[in-house]
Amino acid sequence: MISEPELEDDGRSDRPPGRSGAAADPGIPGQRGAAAGPGPGGGAPDRGQAPPVVVGDGRPPPTPRRTALTWGLWGALAASVVWGAGLTLYHAGGPGLGGYGPERDLCLDAPLTALSQVLGGPSMPQATSDETEAVDSAVCRSDLGPAPAGSPLDASDARGGVRALVDLRYVLHRQTDPAPEFDALPEPKSPGSALHLLRVPGLGTRAYLVTDSVGDLPPTLRVLDGRAEFTLSVRVYSSYRGHPAAPSSVRSRYVAADLVSDVLAPAMADDLRTVLKTVKSPQ
Template sequence: MISEPELVGGEGGPGPRPAAEGGPADVVDGEAPGDRAPGRLRLWSWALGGALAASALWGAGLAAYQGRGPDLGGYRSADDLCGEAKLTALVTALGRRAPGPPPYAIRHEAVEQVRCTVVLGTAPTTYEVSLRYDLHKTIDPGPEFEALEIPVPGEGPSAERLPGLGEKAVLSGGDGGYASLTVLDGQAVLAMDVHVVVEQDEETGEARETDPAAAAAVSGIKDFLVEDMRALMAQLRTSPPPRPSPSPSA
């Protein structure tokens, strides 16, 4: 007849199974049940639970970090890019400023792109200054900048890398009445292009030759471009200017 099992070990449940006649007692990890310290299983459960909780918190923190997207380095949207670009140095070098054609902008959760143009100088010698501002909110623009913005040696206009301006800066052109400064700074890509406006002959409709004096002015524009680009980058990392109050209705 088989009797009911006997409780061993006091409260908390049955103890280890004793050795049967001629048979071994339970052995776990090389230890007999009587050799195990009381509460070891409970301590192991607590440790495992703590590790799982820490892992869950870490995963939640990582997801929250990734959800925020990359650090924009203080750069913000620009509703009026040409209005915020004072171009003080270029105005000093090339002449008074006048508005250009209407600006162009794309606003998207992944990237913002703004293009605008101003005109400097006085007729018959004028210059167009084109500004470009791309703010990437999800991807790193660095590889694309290296591939597209830096001319291959021997191909296209000459290019000069300028240290100390953003992460990477390239000045190209400078001859023939055209110069371009492009800068990568974190998630922002900015460009400032200057070229002589070529007039058309009223009789033939053909483009007139570029004024040598105007082309020479552009070829020496490097320091002015750098100064105005640095000022624009700083401006785009400040609070946006207040919008004008709407005029009261009549």
């Protein structure tokens, strides 16, 4: 039987001498025993050496982690600054308050020009104010009169002229909306009295004139403008000529309904319209 001739190593084989079996191919990744270039100094290969960096492959270089963190910190800082600015504007009467803010002397912003024409000029104004985190408030009380001759409210009275006590109040609600409670009527002072509510157009968000059927409650104009609430009441009374009665001994005069609607209410609305513009203006 003729056998295949054995191949003899003629020195041209690629296998290194003294080793049997298949040689490891350095081009096959992951194969153990793959050939590697000499390490630093010509020694053994450095298996911890980083792979070569490919330059110009069209991909952007990765963003360093420190740079990403820096941008994140700047973003957080910017958001904090914006939030702080918004909080400052809120407390300064900015967005949400309609431009209204604290009022330290309401009498300076309430000349009461229209009421003075029918009741006489103001005297002895008294202003108070208070500021809290939730509510800012201010009050101006003044005495008007005596009513000039020829005024519809100057009734012929043997004991003297006609004067009026004016009470103006301003309340700014910083944290709550006063609109749900604004429409509620106050309680009548007398069991037999009835309160009448009249809508006054063109004044603030909405406005009402409240009158009493028996005169226990003076004519009162209530105005709501956003979160700012204004109340103006005018109590007309008689006094000895040249000697106004003290508030504790005021004899209130009942003003006829037609004089309230035709004379007193328009003057009150004009004065409150001026007060709203002045208080809302930047200080």
